[in-house]
Amino acid sequence: MKQGSIFDSETLQSSPLANRVRPTNFDEFTGQKHLIGKGKILREQIDQDKLSSMIFWGPPGVGKTTLARIIAHKTKSQFVTFSAVTSGIKEIRQIMEEAEQNREMGDRTVVFIDEIHRFNKAQQDAFLPFVERGSIILIGATTENPSFEINSALLSRCKVFVLHQLTTDDIIELLHNALKHPNGFPDYKVEISEDAITMIAEFANGDARIALNTLEMAVLNGDKKAGAVHVDPDTLNQLINTKSLRYDKKGEEHYNIISALHKSMRNSDVNAAVYWLTRMLKGGEDPIYIARRLVRFASEDIGVADTHALSIAVDVFQACQFIGMPECDVHLTEAVIYLSMAPKSNSVYVAKMLAEKDVKKTGNETVPLQIRNAPTKLIKDLDYGKNYQYAHDTDDKLTSMKTMPPDLEGHEYYYPTSQGNEDRFQKRLEYIKDWHKKHDRN
Numbered sequence: 001m002k003q004g005s006i007f008d009s010e011t012l013q014s015s016p017l018a019n020r021v022r023p024t025n026f027d028e029f030t031g032q033k034h035l036i037g038k039g040k041i042l043r044e045q046i047d048q049d050k051l052s053s054m055i056f057w058g059p060p061g062v063g064k065t066t067l068a069r070i071i072a073h074k075t076k077s078q079f080v081t082f083s084a085v086t087s088g089i090k091e092i093r094q095i096m097e098e099a100e101q102n103r104e105m106g107d108r109t110v111v112f113i114d115e116i117h118r119f120n121k122a123q124q125d126a127f128l129p130f131v132e133r134g135s136i137i138l139i140g141a142t143t144e145n146p147s148f149e150i151n152s153a154l155l156s157r158c159k160v161f162v163l164h165q166l167t168t169d170d171i172i173e174l175l176h177n178a179l180k181h182p183n184g185f186p187d188y189k190v191e192i193s194e195d196a197i198t199m200i201a202e203f204a205n206g207d208a209r210i211a212l213n214t215l216e217m218a219v220l221n222g223d224k225k226a227g228a229v230h231v232d233p234d235t236l237n238q239l240i241n242t243k244s245l246r247y248d249k250k251g252e253e254h255y256n257i258i259s260a261l262h263k264s265m266r267n268s269d270v271n272a273a274v275y276w277l278t279r280m281l282k283g284g285e286d287p288i289y290i291a292r293r294l295v296r297f298a299s300e301d302i303g304v305a306d307t308h309a310l311s312i313a314v315d316v317f318q319a320c321q322f323i324g325m326p327e328c329d330v331h332l333t334e335a336v337i338y339l340s341m342a343p344k345s346n347s348v349y350v351a352k353m354l355a356e357k358d359v360k361k362t363g364n365e366t367v368p369l370q371i372r373n374a375p376t377k378l379i380k381d382l383d384y385g386k387n388y389q390y391a392h393d394t395d396d397k398l399t400s401m402k403t404m405p406p407d408l409e410g411h412e413y414y415y416p417t418s419q420g421n422e423d424r425f426q427k428r429l430e431y432i433k434d435w436h437k438k439h440d441r442n
Contacts, residue, residue, distance in 0.1 A: 017216040018209050020183040021267030022066055024073050028177065030208070031170040032163055042067075042161055049076055051110065053131050053138040055146050055155070058163030061207030064141035067163075068112040071139065077108040092126045100135045104159060109136045116140035117149035124151045131157050134349055165206035172201045174208055175215055187227070190219055192231040203240040214239055254285070261336070267303050270340040277336045287328050291317040294335050302339065303348035305420035312338050351413040356413060365405035398432065398441045 026036050028044065035042040045051055051071070056064040072079040080095055100107035111127070113119065130136045131154065138158060142149060146160055166174070175197050178184045200218070204211035218236050224227040257280055264272035280290060291313070298313040316335040320328040374385035389399035393418040402409065416426040 015180060018212040021178045021181040025070060030174040031166045035161055046071055046074055051075060051137045053158040055140045055142060055160045056163055057142050057146055057159045057160055059165050060143055061209040062163045062166055064163055065114060068139050075110055077110045078102055080111045082113045096130045099130060103135045111136045111138050111139045114220050117142040117144040123153050128154050131320060166208055168201045170212045171204050172197055175200060175211060178212055178215060185219055189228040191228055196231055196233065196236055199240060200237060203272060265297060265336060265340045270339055272336055273336050273340045274333060277332060281329050287320045287325050287332060290332055291320045294339060297339055300349045301344055301346055302342050303345050304425055305345035305422040306342040307421055309339060309342050343417045345415050345422050347414060347418045354413040356409060362407065365407060368402055370401055396435060396437050431439060
């Protein structure tokens with residue numbers, strides 16, 4: 001936790017490049033024009049010193065902390081920073097009491113919480129009364145979806161600003177700015193090609209911190225001669241030969257990518273589906289989790305249009321249990337390819353949903369007597385099973401016996417499509433309906 005100025009000139013030159021060249025105003029800031037462009041709401045709030053509590057939500061390295069530091073630099077307030085990793089409730093309450101005293105003296109306190117999603121419910125609740133009273137302006141930064149990770153009561157009192165992943169062009173601009181910055185590499189003239197800068201920008205994958213750290217490592221390991229440093233392409237290739245994948249098995253990216261896999265298969269886009277599967281596996285996802293989702297997909301989005309789909313999904317699920325990663329990745333890929341290319345029908349899912357709607361609406365409809373089980377003489381005497389018709393005794397294996405609760409007769413749930421094998425089910429259902437029209441008594 002820090003209070004007051006957050007720019008320490010004494011330690012600046014010994015700090016990482018990302019900190020040495022951190023923007024202190026909007027003119028130096030790269031990206032997020034939808035928030036801090038001239039006339040945009042966040043820019044106006046900060047320029048006019050009319051702050052309200054807010055949450056910065058976005059992937060790593062897009063400027064959440066930097067924006068908070070710019071606010072600290074521009075705002076006429078006491079500025080306090082918390083780390084959700086190291087701050088406890090006792091420390092929070094102590095600072096909040098000081099903030100309340102400042103408010104009574106006419107001073108305002110801005111509290112910045114990095115990684116606010118790491119605070120538990122009790123810690124988040126500790127801020128709530130002070131936010132409500134206006135004792136503090138809360139600014140939280142998170143890489144996780146605030147809807148899932150921040151208490152609803154606290155979230156309702158904050159404006160959420162979504163920060164976007166930086167583009168390659170944004171990163172290139174940022175790297176050029178770092179090379180020109182007086183605190184960047186003041187002891188050297190850096191010689192680096194535009195192609196090398198582009199390589200670093202592409203490797204960073206939208207993360208400014210990764211880009212600046214990579215540039216710094218490239219310069220530190222470059223060829224130094226007479227006050228100049230040349231970034232050697234071979235050295236740079238060693239630094240960027242492995243790109244880090246952004247994937248959180250318990251966070252929003254987990255749900256985003258499994259959703260992308262599911263919807264790519266549903267759309268029969270086999271290449272996209274294989275890509276998203278590979279992203280999950282390379283990110284360390286549990287193959288059993290993926291296999292379970294494929295089993296669900298086989299019934300929800302294919303159903304009886306291809307009756308082999310479920311069997312293949314279950315076989316792959318078992319294969320994943322038998323051999324695990326990394327060997328089972330090929331089995332999962334096989335299943336994803338098959339499910340992507342299979343004919344699609346959601347008629348099974350729709351039938352389930354329609355039936356659930358009737359069950360919820362009608363409650364406990366009684367089972368018709370003719371299809372009740374009658375294992376004892378007592379319940380036979382109560383007409384359980386009376387007038388039951390055994391379908392196997394007929395040539396068409398059909399009877400005119402009613403099996404639906406009387407109040408729901410005529411309700412339909414299953415609407416087969418003409419996709420794949422389901423065409424057979426559609427024709428069979430039409431035959432059954434025609435048979436009943438001819439044989440059922442009104």
